[in-house]
Amino acid sequence: MIATAAYYRAEKRGFADGDPVKDWLEAEKEIEASLNRLDEADSSKHEHAAYRRMRTEFKKILAGAQDTINAETISQALDRSSRELKELGKFLPATVDRAGKRLKHEVAAAADKMSPRWDAISERGHGLFAIWKDKSGQFVNQAQTALSSWVSRHRAKNGNDKNKDGANENDVQS
Numbered sequence: 001m002i003a004t005a006a007y008y009r010a011e012k013r014g015f016a017d018g019d020p021v022k023d024w025l026e027a028e029k030e031i032e033a034s035l036n037r038l039d040e041a042d043s044s045k046h047e048h049a050a051y052r053r054m055r056t057e058f059k060k061i062l063a064g065a066q067d068t069i070n071a072e073t074i075s076q077a078l079d080r081s082s083r084e085l086k087e088l089g090k091f092l093p094a095t096v097d098r099a100g101k102r103l104k105h106e107v108a109a110a111a112d113k114m115s116p117r118w119d120a121i122s123e124r125g126h127g128l129f130a131i132w133k134d135k136s137g138q139f140v141n142q143a144q145t146a147l148s149s150w151v152s153r154h155r156a157k158n159g160n161d162k163n164k165d166g167a168n169e170n171d172v173q174s
Helices: 001-013 018-064 071-088 091-126 131-156 169-173
Strands: none
Touching: 001 018, 018 071, 018 091, 071 091, 071 131, 091 131
């Protein structure tokens, strides 16, 4: 590939006034950059696939938490979804780790956006499902406390810098 690219470089200038070594080195850089872009695109596709799979597993695990929801439950669901994805062997561990950081960022951002709405959700839940009034209100309060506690722990562990979405910038980068 490099030889072909170097040839076309020389041909482009009419094979005159050039240095074959320079043609080769520039062709080598072009080919390497091209291959790196392909690797990055492939890596991004794998990371997105891992993220989607991890997110689905995380939701399933939380759905099974039924009456007990706290910051530890959320942490365990994130860890378990990551562990299960790694055990599948379909994704590189580093890809799963990046997907996990992305999921944590999403959970923190969602908690930040939901924070002012928790009371309204609780009130609507009580009105629509009067029979479940105590249970739904209790669960919503428990979920709010759990997410707030998890976000606080997560930010304390990873730093307190927030991005424009209100989520911790280190969630994505660390």
